[in-house]
Amino acid sequence: MPMSNVRFVRLLTVAATATLLAASSAFADSASAPTPASVVVLEHLQDAFNGESNAKARYEAFAKKADTEGYASVASLFRAAARAEGIHAANHAVVIRKLGAEPTATVKTPEIKNTADNLKAAVDGESYERDKMYPLFIKDARAAGDADAVRTFNFALSAEGEHAKLYAEASDRLPSLKGVKSGTYYVCTVCGFTTTQLDFTKCPACSSPKDKYVTVS
Numbered sequence: 001m002p003m004s005n006v007r008f009v010r011l012l013t014v015a016a017t018a019t020l021l022a023a024s025s026a027f028a029d030s031a032s033a034p035t036p037a038s039v040v041v042l043e044h045l046q047d048a049f050n051g052e053s054n055a056k057a058r059y060e061a062f063a064k065k066a067d068t069e070g071y072a073s074v075a076s077l078f079r080a081a082a083r084a085e086g087i088h089a090a091n092h093a094v095v096i097r098k099l100g101a102e103p104t105a106t107v108k109t110p111e112i113k114n115t116a117d118n119l120k121a122a123v124d125g126e127s128y129e130r131d132k133m134y135p136l137f138i139k140d141a142r143a144a145g146d147a148d149a150v151r152t153f154n155f156a157l158s159a160e161g162e163h164a165k166l167y168a169e170a171s172d173r174l175p176s177l178k179g180v181k182s183g184t185y186y187v188c189t190v191c192g193f194t195t196t197q198l199d200f201t202k203c204p205a206c207s208s209p210k211d212k213y214v215t216v217s
Contacts, residue, residue, distance in 0.1 A: 037144035038099065044137040045096045045149060046104060048156065051133070052089035053105035055125065056082045061110040062118040071115050073183040074170050080185035080216040081122070081163050084192035088159065091152040091191075098148060119171040126164035130157060155191035158205035162194050186213040 063078035093103040112118065134157040141149035170177065187194050191206035201210055 035144070037140070038146065041137075041141050041144045041146050041149050042096065042099050042101055044140060044153075045092050045099070046101070048133075048137060048153065049089050049092040049096060049103045050105040051129070052085045052092065052156070053107050054110075056085040056089065057107050058110040059085065059122070061112050062115070062122065065112050065118060066115045069115050070178050071174070071180075073177050073180045074115055074119065074174070076183040076185060076217050077166055077170055078118075078122075080187055080194050081166075083187045083214070083216050084159050084163070084194050087187070087189060087192035088152075088156040091155060095146075095148045095152050116171070116174055119167055119174065122167045123164055123171060126160045126167060129160040130164055134160065155193075155206055159192040159194055166194065166196075182217045185216045187216055188213050
């Protein structure tokens, strides 16, 4: 074959190889790039991790205030909820790391008022998470097909609903709780569900055995 023809064939081969490599690289990049839906879920997870981390710090501070004001039973409730929020944060962190990111939180100094106002603030916060935040997060996680995110959000949703109820009950009964000794609460170490009664064999929220519960008082 004449030299000019050989050179022409080589040029065609090089060009074809480069085209194939470029196409392969583009396909790999598109396959590994996060989808818009997964980006949204990761943002929700980070928001939830930050929120739960702050809630834990806030309820621990509220518990100390309740103790100083003579509301030992309310302090127990705040401590139990704080334990649950820590479990939620840890669960969210696991899913965040599965998505290749690191959980981040900016824990702010809580605004502490009297126990009556602290209970109202707690009811408002838990109600928001129960009625708006977590339902939206679950909806988006399902749309993205992220079962792990759906699971951790559902665990938190179940517990926050129970927290809202317990806080509302304590708020309504607060005058009669002055001087009452500390109460006993049970918190699931798997999902954070919080209750005053262990009258079941499996957790109502995550179906874990009852021995996964810890006592908080």
